[in-house]
Amino acid sequence: MSELNELISKIVKFRDDRDWAQFHNPKDLAIALNIEASELLELFLWKKENDANRERLKEELADVMIYALLLADKFDFDVHNIIEEKLVHNSKKYPVDKAKGNAKKYNEL
Numbered sequence: 001m002s003e004l005n006e007l008i009s010k011i012v013k014f015r016d017d018r019d020w021a022q023f024h025n026p027k028d029l030a031i032a033l034n035i036e037a038s039e040l041l042e043l044f045l046w047k048k049e050n051d052a053n054r055e056r057l058k059e060e061l062a063d064v065m066i067y068a069l070l071l072a073d074k075f076d077f078d079v080h081n082i083i084e085e086k087l088v089h090n091s092k093k094y095p096v097d098k099a100k101g102n103a104k105k106y107n108e109l
């Protein structure tokens with residue numbers, strides 16, 4: 001079992017030990033993911049980017065990733081594969097010769 005799959009198994013066990021799967025429908029997982037992303041954003045609000053609390057950043061980033069992994073698990077997505085596929089897709093949208101050092105969106109390259 002890969003390290004990623006072991007991590008997902010731990011998250012699922014945490015959820016199942018509490019019988020929370022009943023609440024984890026795709027809609028609510030997506031909402032929770034967005035709320036956690038907003039909590040992450042809040043750490044930067046009204047601050048210079050390097051002034052965000054590093055410990056709180058770790059916590060909120062972990063929350064975001066936990067919900068992302070739970071959502072992927074809900075749909076039986078292989079996280080490794082979907083990220084690999086997205087990187088291939090993004091490589092076509094953002095070819096190095098056009099995108100290197102350039103922050104423009106793919107449709108503006």
Ligand SMILES: [Mg+2]
Pocket residue numbers: 036039059060063
């Ligand atoms: Mg949080």
